[in-house]
Amino acid sequence: MDTAATTAAAELFAAYGVAIAQVVGPGIQLPVPDLAALGIARFSAPSLLGTAVVGASTGTLRRSNARGTSDLDWIAELANQYIGRFKLKLLRAGFELWSLAPGRVTGRLLVTAVSQPQYSPIFFRDPKGGSVAVWIEMEIKSPLKITPPAAGEGEIPHEGDIILF
Amino acid sequence: MADQVPENTAVKKILVIDDSETIRHQVRQALAATGYEIIEAVDGVDGLEKLRGVTDLDMALCDVNMPRLNGLDMIAEVQRSGPKIPILMLTTEGQPSLIKRARESGAKGWIVKPFKPELLVAAVTKLVEQRPAPASP
Numbered sequence: 001m002d003t004a005a006t007t008a009a010a011e012l013f014a015a016y017g018v019a020i021a022q023v024v025g026p027g028i029q030l031p032v033p034d035l036a037a038l039g040i041a042r043f044s045a046p047s048l049l050g051t052a053v054v055g056a057s058t059g060t061l062r063r064s065n066a067r068g069t070s071d072l073d074w075i076a077e078l079a080n081q082y083i084g085r086f087k088l089k090l091l092r093a094g095f096e097l098w099s100l101a102p103g104r105v106t107g108r109l110l111v112t113a114v115s116q117p118q119y120s121p122i123f124f125r126d127p128k129g130g131s132v133a134v135w136i137e138m139e140i141k142s143p144l145k146i147t148p149p150a151a152g153e154g155e156i157p158h159e160g161d162i163i164l165f
Numbered sequence: 166m167a168d169q170v171p172e173n174t175a176v177k178k179i180l181v182i183d184d185s186e187t188i189r190h191q192v193r194q195a196l197a198a199t200g201y202e203i204i205e206a207v208d209g210v211d212g213l214e215k216l217r218g219v220t221d222l223d224m225a226l227c228d229v230n231m232p233r234l235n236g237l238d239m240i241a242e243v244q245r246s247g248p249k250i251p252i253l254m255l256t257t258e259g260q261p262s263l264i265k266r267a268r269e270s271g272a273k274g275w276i277v278k279p280f281k282p283e284l285l286v287a288a289v290t291k292l293v294e295q296r297p298a299p300a301s302p
Binding site (some may be wrong): 015016024065067069070073074077080081083084085087088091096099100101102154155156157158159160161162163164165 | 183185186188189190192194229230232235256257258259260261264265268272273274275276277278279280281284285288291292
């Protein structure tokens, strides 16, 4: 699940032309004061409730969105696409999650996260010094059930695929 | 890509239903060369109102996860009482069960974001151009 969470973020930003590299260990700089906006996506499965929070600095956000739409709109869509990628990766491993429409907040509301330095995000830097952070929090009430997709249910598409019926 | 631009399409109207302004902008930009007129809706309720209120729509692109009314519930409602136009889902979702539900509710296709602009144009053009002409009154 950690690999899926990390890869989903790197692939997402790469799809929009920004290469981000994960930073681990002492290289993680907390608090993360330059996060301009946060996208929030809630997800669920039987016995599981979770939230993914995707934050990005202004420069990284704008380098990934050449269209000039608002940072808040874009971070919400990035969170939506992030959880979509995360879910597809888990689905291929036999675990299905469900999600709702994403939300967003400005980075100033990050104080709760940065005040808990023991709770480290998955942290990335881009080559121009921008940052991306992903927090995933899950409440698991009973052992999770992994069920490989049954034959005949249809193939799991990849990002960018178009299926015409 | 120029050979994908159909002739005589200036009056074709495409409804783009997505709660993200950025995605609506991306779709508008991708389809700019087709000459189609783009109308936007910001969620499922707005989309349903425009599907029922704009009488000469030729096609709709529709997100799934949206506030107020999600795209799958919206197209089910359209199937019960709405215009018979092609609807293409444009979403981050990929569960086969959701794709099956969309097909059973009358959707004509499913695109997983992020989309490739040239493939979006090809799919939209195909669905718009294959659509039977409305019956004369």
